[in-house]
Amino acid sequence: MRDPEQTRQKILEVSADEIHRKGFNATSLSCILARCEISKGALYHHFANKMELGYAVFEEVYAPAFIALWQPPVEAEDPIQGLSDFFSSMSKEMSCDELVCGCPLNNLCQEMSGVDEGFRIRILAMQQQLNLLIATNLSRVSSQLQTDLDFSQVAYFIVSTFHGSSSLSKSSLNKELFDKVIKELCRYMGQLKR
Amino acid sequence: MRDPEQTRQKILEVSADEIHRKGFNATSLSCILARCEISKGALYHHFANKMELGYAVFEEVYAPAFIALWQPPVEAEDPIQGLSDFFSSMSKEMSCDELVCGCPLNNLCQEMSGVDEGFRIRILAMQQQLNLLIATNLSRVSSQLQTDLDFSQVAYFIVSTFHGSSSLSKSSLNKELFDKVIKELCRYMGQLKR
DNA sequence: AGTTTAACCGACCGACAGGTCGGTTGCAAA
DNA sequence: TTTGCAACCGACCTGTCGGTCGGTTAAACT
Structure with missing residues (x-):
């Protein structure tokens, strides 16, 4: 019955969902404890704070x-x-509820980057990793693309637009605005080809 | 000495700055009161809550x-x-500190749209107003632009990218990433012309 | 001068947050 | 079988939050 690793995973899973929906600060420990059906002591046994x-x-x-x-x-x-x-x-299959929660990375970036250094460096590292991933793979097919493209710049642009569009969908509460931006993003990406 | 309108304006001004920097929930009334050098009673005289x-x-x-x-x-x-x-x-003249605060509208959208209906409808109205403003003015010069452009779609795309880039700059703590995205955004806009 | 009232004060309240800690329980090794 | 300790419990602590309310002050009007 007692399985510390499973307890830890459950806490992580529930916390991830809560933070995704409400943000880090608005997520209360008591809410996590209730969903996990554990005590405060259990949580603080696995995590320092x-x-x-x-x-x-x-x-x-x-x-x-x-x-x-x-x-x-x-x-x-x-x-x-x-x-x-x-x-x-994404704009077709994703439910409206999921969409409105936004991208966890972007949400945390907005909320925590300016407040906590620990979150900031982790988020920055993640963004740079994603940027490298995209830029590398664009340069892989550079022969099919326009000349004089700055791949890193293009990669940051694509991700920024995606994050911005997920922000938009929060206020409209439906996928309409999200879809519009995604359509234009696809058109833009198509133009990258020569 | 007593000037209720000035008091009200001071509260609005300080609150706007605090909310811009910290977000709505993280902004405490006591902090606003201290900066305004007024009492809690004064604030609650001018605003219900x-x-x-x-x-x-x-x-x-x-x-x-x-x-x-x-x-x-x-x-x-x-x-x-x-x-x-x-x-x-913006990327040239704005100080790094200002940039990291992000766009007040986008910040509030991220933080409050999913939580409070009153904020959501105000933010949505503002976004639609801005979209109309841009789309109308694009169609005004449509003769100089590519054919088959959806101006509303383009307008939402531009604003989304701008908001996304301001999000990025929060984690990098400097203008580098912001500049990159803005450069690509300008390149994209240039391509709209025929 | 007296009266009224908007403007303002600040002590106080309950709710809830994150965090602490002495105690209990279950399991595994000796 | 006993014992040691990780795993877990939950009452309690402190601090801060938004919000209330009875009282005070300044200024405008009669």
């Missing part, structure tokens, strides 16, 4: 999921097509 | 400032050039 729990969620849940999400489309034979399909399927 | 204060800040400070900021570049003879100059001067 709320911050450390947040860092653990980032490193053990968000970061791996983030890479697992972006890597396949970017490493497709045609990364432009891969990303276009990726974004399009 | 924290939410109403937030709405007043949005409507009387953020919204006018937002329109005053975007209108001139968009209504320039050449809106594409106007926006390019607008964005470029």
Whole structure:
């Protein structure tokens, strides 16, 4: 019955969901405890404090999921097509509820980057890793692309637009505005080809 | 000595700055009171509660400032050039501290749209107003632009990218990433012309 | 001068946050 | 079977938050 590792994973999983929905500060420990059906003592046995729990969620849940999400489309034979399909399927298949929660990385960046150094450096590292991933794979097919493109610049641009569009969908409470931006993003990416 | 209107304005001004820097929830009334050098009673004489204060800040400070900021570049003879100059001067002239605070509208959207309906509808209205402003002015010079452009779609795309880039700059703590995205955004806008 | 009232004061309140700590429980090794 | 300790419990602590309210002050009007 007693399984410390499972307890820890459960805490991480529930915390990740709560933080995704409400943000880090608005997430209360008591809410996590209730959903996990454990005591405060159990949580503080596994994590030193709320911050450390947040860092653990980032490193053990968000970061791996983030890479697992972006890597396949970017490493497709045609990364432009891969990303276009990726974004399009997102606006088609994703439920409105999920969409409105936004990207966990972007949410945390907005909320915590300016407040806590520990979150900032982790988020920055993640963004640079994603940027490198995209830029590398664009340069891989550079022969099919316009000349004089700054791949890193293009990669940051694509991710920024994606994050900005997920922000938009929060206020509209439906996918309409999100879809519009994604359409234009796909059109932009198509123009990268020569 | 006693000037209720001045007191009210001072509260709005200080609150706007605090909310911009820390976000709505993280802004404490006691901090506002200290900076204004007034008592809690004075604040609650002018505003019913924290939410109403937030709405007043949005409507009387953020919204006018937002329109005053975007209108001139968009209504320039050449809106594409106007926006390019607008964005470029932003990344040049803005101090790093200001940049890291992000756009008040985008910040509030991220933080409050999913939590409070009153904020959500105000933010949505503001976004639609801005979108209309940009789309209208793009269609004004449509003869100089590519055919088959969806102006509303393009407008949402531009604003999304801008907001996304301001999010990025929070984690990097300098203008580097912001500049990159803005450069690519200007390149994209240039391509809108035929 | 007296009266009224908007403007303002600040002590106080309950709710809830994150965090602590002495005690209990279950399991595994000796 | 006993014992040691990781795992877990939950009452309690301190601090801060938004919000209340009875009282005071200044100024405008009669």
